[in-house]
Amino acid sequence: MVDPSTAPFVEVIGHLALAFGIGALVGLEREQSESGGTFAGSRTFPLIALYGALVAGFFPEFFPLALAVLAVPLTVAYAGKVYYERDIGLTTLVAALLVAVLGAITMHSSRGATVAIVVGGGVTILLSVKDPIHEFADRIEEGERRASAKFILVVLVVLPALPDRSVEALYGLNPRFVWLMVVFVTGLGFVAYVLGRILGLERGIAVTGIVGGFVSSTATTVSMAEKTVQNETLYHVCAFAVVTASIVMFPRALIEIAVVNPELVPSVVLPLGAMTVVGAVAAGLLYWRTTAEETVEPDELDNPFRLRPALLFGIIFAVVLLVSEYANQWLGASGVYATAFFSGLADVDAMTITLSQLAAEGEVTSSVATTGIVIAAIANTAVKAGLAWALGSKRLGKLVTIVLAAVVLSGVVSLGVV
Template sequence: MVEIVDSLFLRFLVAFGIGALIGLEREQAESGGMFAGSRTFPLFALIGAIVQAFFPGLLAATLLVIAIPLTVAYVAKVLTEGDIGLTTLVAAVLTVLLGAITVSSERGTLVAIIVGGVVTVLLSAKPTIHRIVNRIDERERRASLKFILVVVVVLPLLPDREIDVLYGLNPRFIWLMVGFVTGLSFVAYILSRIVGAKRGIALTGILGGFVSSTATTVSMSERTRENPDIYRIGTFSIVVASIVMFPRALIEVAVVNPTLLPQLLVPLGAMTGIGVLISGVVYWDSQAEPETEADLKNPFRLRPALFFGAVFAVVLLVSQSAHSVFGVSGIYATAFLSGLADVDAITLTLSALEAEGEISASTATTGIVIGAIANTLTKAGLAWLLGTAALGRRVTVALGAVSALGILVVVVL
């Protein structure tokens, strides 16, 4: 009995702390003021906790009762201050729910702590969020919202099973991977827009690699052809964008098949390490040149996303067929050919096949490394084709050393 009381008391304290944290932020914010602050929000959390602990069936009615004075206070705030923002009102309702979740279970307590922290950060980051939004033009915002809407609406409508007509493919899994890869690129794209050239070519090169290392290579190669004197900084941009491809692949594997990550971490980690050293040397050599940025496009576009989905589906089918007909050598051949165009597709494909037990972890690891090496060869080829001879030579030497190390680690392991 004492343990139950102690546990419940502790959860009440946690609920109070979450409410106090949100309340302090609201009182410090310009929109807090007379509406609700450091005293009111802890009370909201305690109300939710008490009702959930002793009268769980009355939680919905409690929210309704609380909503009435909240609405009155909100109307008064609008009339007196002319502020029609709903943030504080929504935060108040959410605080009641967080208080209830805190006492519901141990998992609920953990979730409430995490959500409470995220809410506080989100509320306090209002100026930063507004600055970020203002740096994205209206056309890009509309395109991004349309893409997100398509992903969110389409995903639950797709069947979550293997379809015979589609040769055993799972439509929901494929679309989920499309949203995941595009979302990963979009986060980096937004950061690149925020950072811009003010933070230097190193950071923008890294972010450009997360958005699209191929797009970064094409852009910098074309800029170098237009202005041959920037071949050093162009080399750095291409090399660092190509190196970022390896951590990006590790992130994808960590999401799709975490058990494969430790084995893949050795070769890709080694390639990343040597790549960082080479990038450092190239960056030091390029300091005399003016900074420039890659011309990146918003990855939240429907046509490229559909194209990636088609490529991913084809690579998945080809990999399965090649493995059944040619064995491991078929997987490696598919990885190389697929990697020449896109490393994400083969990374996700082999991670999924290993998770399903269709191929071994060593086969998946080697195949992903082969795909990554093939993609670095593509970058070198683009530098020669679209850039200058000086750019092509330097990119080939840098990425050639990275690829050689990757091959050596795979062979040794």
């Protein structure tokens, strides 16, 4: 806690200035919004933030009372807004109370100040994207809403109930960790899905490839391959989408590694980064070769918040985790690499998280984990080329294979450097 009676004067002023800045940031957004500052705007919000900061800094024991006192004039102003403008929206009222809390958090500690900055920025962004969020909500069908609600409910109910320890009956697996990774991987796909729905996939084939890579690169590859069978002249633009979806897998893997085992990131960043760069350059050349007439209508992506695929991934992940651990004990690194290859044919996420976790526990070395992750990524990349050959036109298969072969080669070469 920043104690104004003992902390340096400059430090206290700095925290107060930070609170003022957060309030001003939110206030400017509210001033420019539809409310036009009739309820609270660019002057009121900084004052509310300072109010919260000063009370929390000098009279912390009275902060709950101060927050309740602040709620009184805010409620009166809100009632007047409803009466005169016939607008019952609670957004600005809630934002004002939150800004008071954020102002108080800035006085808590240096970490509290950092949290206040992050949350304040997030609140500002959330407030500023009102129209896109409403448009996205309007586009969601009833079935998607029910599926998402069921998934979230299961997550909230199941996750806290699972034991956070190794269970002998499950061969030493930690049920909560397995389910947490299911939620994490599904959440990555859902974020991309929401982004795609907000932006609209029709805005460009690049968006289709990137979003498709996070949601399901395999589904994107199959879709694009089928389109070249219907119209072979689209093989350039479809190849671009397939390559883009395929290379998104590499930064996605880096995100997963950074969450599960940040210390492994320096080892994998070179091979996965090289594969990403080579793939991005190739995708750029493919896009440059397309013409304005070469456009495709992307298929609708499925909502990743569905229970059955999530449970399937959980089973795959648990099996891969067990097999990898025993393969390492019985066969050493060669067993891990074989498991990585066969697992990568179906799913890269399971192997990426598995090896990251095993490296964090000291079961395998960073070198073995890095090589295994790259092998899994290479195997999955080969599957994309195979799908392009099997389901698409010969031109698509040939073009995708050449590009992805260059991507794979860059990964192999960079492994030698590591």
